[in-house]
Amino acid sequence: MKVLLTFGTRPEAIKMAPVIRELIRRKINFKVCVTAQHREMLDQVLDFFSIQPDFDLNLMVPDQNLNSLSAQIFKEFAPVLNMEKPDLVIVQGDTTTAFCVAMAAFNAGVKVAHIEAGLRTYNLTSPYPEEGNRQLLSRIANFHFAPTAHAQQNLLKEGVTKEDVYVTGNTSIDALEYAKSILKSGYRNSEINDLEKRVDPGLNLILVTAHRRENFQHGLLELCKSLNYLGNRKDVQILFPVHPNPKVQKIIFENIDSRANIVLLKPLNFPALMWLMEKSKFIISDSGGVQEEAPSFNKIVIVTREVTERIEGLEKGFSILVGTSASRIIEESEQILNGSIPDPSGPNPYGGGNAAARITDVLLRSFQKV
Template identity: 50%
Template sequence: MKKILIVFGTRPEAIKMAPLVKELYKHIEFATKVCVTAQHREMLDQVLSFFKITPDYDLNLMKANQSLNELSSRILTAIDTVLIEFKPDFVLVHGDTSTSSMVALASFHRNIKVGHVEAGLRTYNKLAPFPEEINRQITGCLADFHFAPTKQSAQNLLNEGVNTNSIFITGNTVIDALFWGINNINKKRKDINEIASFINNEKKLIVVTGHRRENFGDKFYEFCSALKELANRKDVQLIYPVHLNPNVQKVVYETLGQHSNIKLIAPLDYEAFIWLLNQSFLIITDSGGVQEEAPSLKKPVLVTREVTERQEAVEEGTVKLVGTNKEKILEEASLLLDDKTVYANMIGNANPYGNGTAAKQIVKALKLF
């Protein structure tokens, strides 16, 4: 029996690793344990509760105002105790966080094989997204098995000299999570009913998120200015779950707080958020996960970033990059709001991130070893 340790620390990682945890639990040939670093505490716990996952190890490393260097050093030290105790044959990490890169490094130091879920995404710009791009590349250098969601991500790895026999194209587990989540939403929840009560069904709902570090400052003010002007249309309504980062809160509430057509709400947990996405007509976001989820819900996405490591969706036509340029945001949003043909073409494109079987594909690959 092979021992597998799955490690994650943030809400996005938890969402995307939950289907893999659930799938591995079905296979008796693997002794699977879950470790959370909890670099995001509350947001992580919400996801664990929804997917009914209880960690075997909880490092509880969240700390207010800690630097990336402090966090990284604490992850590296804390995970070593778990590796020594459990002695896993494989450690599986996800994506592009400090947890991913530091756990991969600690595993390498202990001569433990590393599997990288959602491997091979690249912008090749180390500052966008920051620090995720470098975290992902570091993890990729240390990984023994690369579970790439798409052909493009696999090709990126091949271009970097990764052995083709260690790369597996699996689709993205975020689609597995989305399909499971949509089918298990409790629509009687108080917060969902509260949001539903102020949605105007006679208007086109635009759901907005924005939190990326590279957009802070003048870019974020311009982004909010575009939203304000867009909300002046009588046929739309905007709902914006506002990230708790003070750099986001200050600008959003200062710029958009008094607009009658914009509803600013607290961040939502995963269950309520995917419910809200499913009610939308259009999504404006700088989130990576939403770029992957929305096409499966048949929702068009405008991405407020200059570059994306999820280029497949751009090429497929399910998302458009608009940056934070006010005129570009207004132009593309207006086109989708006003032109039914453009809208239909965008939502009619296939989701390049798979069909919800990624976790099964990853487990199938693990069985080869």
């Protein structure tokens, strides 16, 4: 079995890293190709997990639109496929990289394995363009690695053959457990050292992240209103790693009240974000990855989206879906701060840290049959 793993963004890299570690452990022949749809944020993850790409397409350019990015991925990935002639291409999630790479592999007659398959909102505008990417990807994938039973059911309802769908848990939890073990052993880096100086242990720490396209403009403005209000409470400190997208940064930097107790940070590397997540009282975020990771720290995520494909967190009390209304964000935040909503507990509904091993088991069995 000859495998080619391809990814382009920070979340993909985090969730692919455990699979790469497992392939190394099992001595399976593989190579790694990165599109670098994100550059700096991707490189942070590659460094932490000691991943050395065999092919780096380096496609990130400022203000790149989805069509030009897609065209570049098809153009630059095709020679890699032709050179390597893999038996299998593995993609993760719902990015432009994941869909375009899968489509290129399909066009070349190469089998596709999709990690984190079956997530759905059934609203093509939210998240955009991710919902379209993952629905289209499910039409051409050969192996569907669903993180949860709910994701599996989505695929089965859409007509995907039951024998091609495997419930594995999410590899994000594998990556998180690895990071937690490293932090527990005393690991520190410059970002964690800086955070230790900034965090006030006597205050309720609120971690905030925001990056969804559908939240640009109105959603981010409402988020800023809510943070300015909460940041003026005497018992609260807000730490907000701001996404590097210029459209996000412009709104955040222009609308956050400098008098409030809000610390705007550069994007954090993975272990620093995990360290900050553990220190937080709760989290305000539109990130799917954060919704998956927070239950491992028994933290609530106030989800600033109108819909979410990660309903397991809602069902278990780890997530609260509020949309982008400032009043709703403030209302739920104050209920947590005032103790009206207790800290959640229980196992992480997105996995137990063994997803990469399950995925590798399936692939080995399948290719041994061939």
